[in-house]
Amino acid sequence: MTEMADLNAALSAAAAKVEATLDExxxxxxxxxxxxxxxxxxxxxxxGKRLRPFLVLQSSRLFDVxxxxxxxxxxxxxxxxCYSLVHDDLPAMDDDDLxxxxxxxxxxFDEATAILAGDGLLTLxxxxxxxxxxxxxxxxxxxxxxxxxxxxxVRGMVGGQMIDLQAESRTLNLEEITQLQRLxxxxxxxxxxxxxxxxxxxxxxxxAALINYAQDLGLAFQIADDLLDVEGSVEETGKAVGKDADAxxxxxxxxxxxxxxxxxxxxxxxxxxxxxxxxxERADLLRLTARFVVDRNH
Amino acid sequence: MTEMADLNAALSAAAAKVEATLDExxxxxxxxxxxxxxxxxxxxxxxGKRLRPFLVLQSSRLFDVxxxxxxxxxxxxxxxxCYSLVHDDLPAMDDDDLxxxxxxxxxxFDEATAILAGDGLLTLxxxxxxxxxxxxxxxxxxxxxxxxxxxxxVRGMVGGQMIDLQAESRTLNLEEITQLQRLxxxxxxxxxxxxxxxxxxxxxxxxAALINYAQDLGLAFQIADDLLDVEGSVEETGKAVGKDADAxxxxxxxxxxxxxxxxxxxxxxxxxxxxxxxxxERADLLRLTARFVVDRNH
Numbered sequence: 368m369t370e371m372a373d374l375n376a377a378l379s380a381a382a383a384k385v386e387a388t389l390d391e392x393x394x395x396x397x398x399x400x401x402x403x404x405x406x407x408x409x410x411x412x413x414x415g416k417r418l419r420p421f422l423v424l425q426s427s428r429l430f431d432v433x434x435x436x437x438x439x440x441x442x443x444x445x446x447x448x449c450y451s452l453v454h455d456d457l458p459a460m461d462d463d464d465l466x467x468x469x470x471x472x473x474x475x476f477d478e479a480t481a482i483l484a485g486d487g488l489l490t491l492x493x494x495x496x497x498x499x500x501x502x503x504x505x506x507x508x509x510x511x512x513x514x515x516x517x518x519x520x521v522r523g524m525v526g527g528q529m530i531d532l533q534a535e536s537r538t539l540n541l542e543e544i545t546q547l548q549r550l551x552x553x554x555x556x557x558x559x560x561x562x563x564x565x566x567x568x569x570x571x572x573x574x575a576a577l578i579n580y581a582q583d584l585g586l587a588f589q590i591a592d593d594l595l596d597v598e599g600s601v602e603e604t605g606k607a608v609g610k611d612a613d614a615x616x617x618x619x620x621x622x623x624x625x626x627x628x629x630x631x632x633x634x635x636x637x638x639x640x641x642x643x644x645x646x647x648e649r650a651d652l653l654r655l656t657a658r659f660v661v662d663r664n665h
Numbered sequence: 666m667t668e669m670a671d672l673n674a675a676l677s678a679a680a681a682k683v684e685a686t687l688d689e690x691x692x693x694x695x696x697x698x699x700x701x702x703x704x705x706x707x708x709x710x711x712x713g714k715r716l717r718p719f720l721v722l723q724s725s726r727l728f729d730v731x732x733x734x735x736x737x738x739x740x741x742x743x744x745x746x747c748y749s750l751v752h753d754d755l756p757a758m759d760d761d762d763l764x765x766x767x768x769x770x771x772x773x774f775d776e777a778t779a780i781l782a783g784d785g786l787l788t789l790x791x792x793x794x795x796x797x798x799x800x801x802x803x804x805x806x807x808x809x810x811x812x813x814x815x816x817x818x819v820r821g822m823v824g825g826q827m828i829d830l831q832a833e834s835r836t837l838n839l840e841e842i843t844q845l846q847r848l849x850x851x852x853x854x855x856x857x858x859x860x861x862x863x864x865x866x867x868x869x870x871x872x873a874a875l876i877n878y879a880q881d882l883g884l885a886f887q888i889a890d891d892l893l894d895v896e897g898s899v900e901e902t903g904k905a906v907g908k909d910a911d912a913x914x915x916x917x918x919x920x921x922x923x924x925x926x927x928x929x930x931x932x933x934x935x936x937x938x939x940x941x942x943x944x945x946e947r948a949d950l951l952r953l954t955a956r957f958v959v960d961r962n963h
Contacts, residue, residue: 402827402831403819403823403824403827404819407819450784454780454781454784457780459775459776459777459780460777460780473757477757478757479757479758479830480827480830482752482755482757482758482780483752483823483826483827483830485784486748486752486783486784486787486823487818487819487823487824489784489787489788490787490814490817490818490819490823491814491818491819493791493810493814494810494811494814494815494818496810497807497808497810497811497814498811499807504803505802505803505804505806505807505808506803508803508807508810509795509797509803509806509807509810510795510803512791512792512794512795512806512807512810513792513795513796516788516789516791516792516795517792519788520785520788520789520792521701521702521705521785521788521789525701525781525784525785525788526701526785528781529700529701529778529781532777532778532781533700
């Protein structure tokens with residue numbers, strides 16, 4: 368499928384540029400605190416689809432934002448995503464030993480270094496956004512900081528992680544699962560799409576269209592993840608249930624069934640795309656991205 | 666001593682206002698992530714000298730900055746200080762069960778909640794600074810964010826904590842201890858003094874004077890802490906060595922001796938005060954603060 372090939376090529380090209388920007392903002396100087404820099408670089412560089420920065424780049428394209436601005440804002444968002452994985456993997460949280468086939472930070476280094484490296488990445492994200500190399504207009508920089516802080520704090524990602532932890536001891540219904548995902552994974556995706564509107568000084572109406580797109584995209588993304596968790600297992604192990612079900616956690620699939628979840632994801636994709644009706648062909652990759660999240664197989 | 670009574674009264678009055686501001690920025694809404702809000706409030710509210718916000722208030726006074734601006738910037742700085750204590754107390758770090766006579770966050774709640782509450786406080790600090798209620802000029806807000814991120818990140822506090830961890834396995838010399846403290850405790854004190862200059866759009870020269878004051882103050886503060894660790898123990902337990910010495914860590918006292926350390930602290934205080942020569946009587950409480958840090962007994 369040519370369109371999907373186009374999207375994959377665009378994703379790869381963007382990922383390479385994001386990688387270079389991350390490498391730059393994580394440049395190690397000769398300070399004695401080498402170990403923490405190493406841990407920060409270890410966990411951030413060398414992998415990942417970089418979906419969130421891709422959304423920043425694509426939403427920025429709609430408003431002819433300078434590429435450096437979009438790349439730096441995307442890198443800041445990715446730093447937040449990476450820190451959240453480091454802290455999530457800690458023994459007191461999900462206790463994971465491997466991430467993308469590599470030992471997690473607390474395994475490769477130690478727990479204290481993982482905690483501090485996460486703190487360092489989180490803090491660096493805001494340093495990058497507030498720096499005037501990200502945008503010449505301080506008002507734009509302050510709005511980016513505010514938006515990213517809201518998306519990643521207790522009213523966003525961190526709040527979602529807390530609900531997720533508490534969910535281990537009780538059963539969530541569909542509304543609660545939706546709220547959890549809107550915060551835990553949705554908030555950063557939303558900021559990715561909103562960032563272009565902030566960088567481009569877009570009107571409130573245009574910004575709202577991107578936010579609506581992002582909210583449907585984020586939810587479709589999560590439902591697709593739940594489907595992969597189940598169907599990946601079916602193919603690979605012959606078991607019909609995946610790790611979420613094993614952990615006794617409710618998911619969109621356990622609540623809606625496989626067919627119901629797939630139908631819901633497709634509805635959300637259509638709805639996401641409809642919010643982009645006001646944009647020209649520069650939004651085509653965002654439209655394709657929405658299709659991609661439910662059709663991907665990894 | 667009347668002057669010290671004046672300072673104590675000013676510290677108490679400031680602490681009460683800072684407490685009210687922190688209470689406001691930590692206002693709990695009805696969201697389901699109640700536990701994390703509780704943990705954030707538990708660890709932040711209800712105590713502490715609030716020395717760092719006091720420095721923001723006093724440096725702001727030199728430039729007639731609006732009190733709300735200074736209080737919100739001070740609250741943001743205090744949020745960073747509080748998050749660092751929560752993460753520092755974790756089992757993988759200093760493993761402390763008590764803080765100011767109360768169970769630490771991971772003891773009162775659990776480790777995962779402590780990690781997330783720390784992340785939430787850290788993120789909230791930047792949300793507070795980027796909010797236009799902190800200052801109407803976006804350029805000032807962006808500079809505050811940049812300054813606080815630099816002071817608290819790998820080139821500041823977090824970097825210092827990393828050196829401190831690594832120092833457990835080797836012996837630091839005077840230069841290295843000085844560098845460690847300049848980052849670990851000095852960077853936030855420096856930002857506290859710099860914040861007034863940023864909020865007041867002070868000249869580079871004026872800002873530099875406050876930074877120089879802050880650097881000497883921060884070091885004097887740390888030396889005084891090391892002295893208290895030794896002399897507090899002498900009075901209370903009859904032992905000549907405190908917990909740092911027990912842990913095999915070098916301190917200013919172990920490297921300079923008690924008399925040498927006290928002399929160095931006094932020199933630093935004189936030097937700190939000399940950097941304030943260009944300011945009028947509005948800097949008197951900053952001058953007294955420098956005296957206070959070496960004369961305090963707790």
